[in-house]
Amino acid sequence: MKKLVFAAAMFLLTTATQAQTITNESVMKTYQDAVLAENSEYAYNADFENGMLTTQYIYRKSQSHRGKNACMMLTPHVKHCYSYDAEGRLATRTTYFWNNTADDWQTMYRLDYSYQPGVNIVECSKWNAISSRFSLPTERMVYEVKAGTDNGFVSSYHRKNDHSDFKLTNTLNIPVSYFYDLAADSLPQQDFVTQQ
Numbered sequence: 001m002k003k004l005v006f007a008a009a010m011f012l013l014t015t016a017t018q019a020q021t022i023t024n025e026s027v028m029k030t031y032q033d034a035v036l037a038e039n040s041e042y043a044y045n046a047d048f049e050n051g052m053l054t055t056q057y058i059y060r061k062s063q064s065h066r067g068k069n070a071c072m073m074l075t076p077h078v079k080h081c082y083s084y085d086a087e088g089r090l091a092t093r094t095t096y097f098w099n100n101t102a103d104d105w106q107t108m109y110r111l112d113y114s115y116q117p118g119v120n121i122v123e124c125s126k127w128n129a130i131s132s133r134f135s136l137p138t139e140r141m142v143y144e145v146k147a148g149t150d151n152g153f154v155s156s157y158h159r160k161n162d163h164s165d166f167k168l169t170n171t172l173n174i175p176v177s178y179f180y181d182l183a184a185d186s187l188p189q190q191d192f193v194t195q196q
Contacts, residue, residue, distance in 0.1 A: 021089050021115060021120070022089060022090035022113060023084075023088050023089055023090065024051070024052045024053060024084060024088060024090075026090070027053050027056075027082055027090060028053050031044065031046055031053060031056055034058075040061075041060065041061055042058050042059060042060060042061060042077065043058075043059045043061055043074050044056065044057065044058055044059070045057040045059070052082075052084060053082060054081065054082055054083075055079060055080070055081050055082070056079070056080045056082075057076070057078075057079050058077045058078040058079070058080075059074035059075060059076055059077055060074070060075045060076075060077045061073070061074060062074075062075065075098070076098035076105075077097070077098055078095065078096065078097055078098070079095070079096040079097075079098075079105055080093055080094070080095055080096075081093070081094045081096070089113070089115055090113050091112070091113055092110055092111065092112050092113065093110070093111045093113075094107065094109075094110045094111075095107075095108045095109055095110070095111075096108060107127040107129075108126070108127055109124055109125060109126045109127060109134075110124070110125045110127070110134050111123070111124055112125065112137065118144060118145060118146075118147065119142060119143070119144045120142075120143045120144075121140060121141070121142050121143075122140070122141045122143070123137035123139065123140045123141075124137055124138065124139040124140075125137045125138070126138065135162065136162045137159075138158065138159055138160075138161075139156070139157070139158055140156070140157040140158075140166055141154060141155070141156055141157075142154070142155040142157070150175055151173055151174070151175060152173075152174045152175070153171060153172070153173055153174070154171070154172045154174060155168060155170070155171045155172075156168070156169045156170045156171075156172075157169060
């Protein structure tokens with residue numbers, strides 16, 4: 001349940017200012033907020049292409065005490081690669097973790113975003129190193145705002161393998177006013193929120 005609440009909160013909070021869809025501006029805001037966070041144990045960097053944030057690098061900070069001088073060391077930690085659809089909305093986010101043994105990035109999972117009127121879906125596919133491909137999605141989060149209400153709904157689904165159907169595991173009712181400066185009935189019916 002904590003995982004669902006955290007995922008729902010992160011998803012909704014990072015998109016509250018951007019017409020309820022994840023766009024490059026939403027991704028940029030999340031990145032800028034992380035960069036500006038004080039006393040963080042992480043440092044951030046990013047690659048941009050045609051004004052779009054395409055890769056975000058997260059480094060773990062540590063102190064090195066060699067000799068009399070202490071200096072800040074940055075160790076690669078996580079990398080997110082983003083792609084966008086023709087309408088400029090976030091389409092995928094692929095996450096990599098730094099492998100110290102291989103001294104290289106290791107693919108972990110991909111989030112695929114789809115947008116429908118009033119409903120957005122995020123599906124998670126894990127990387128299969130043996131077959132060098134992503135599995136079919138095993139996790140699904142469905143985000144929905146009911147027009148004319150003060151409620152948002154986040155439903156979590158899971159499936160055990162590629163041949164089984166998704167099964168509902170949790171649904172969380174979230175007051176929209178908690179996440180938005182806007183009243184729920186003022187949200188555009190064709191848009192909604194999506195981010196992890």
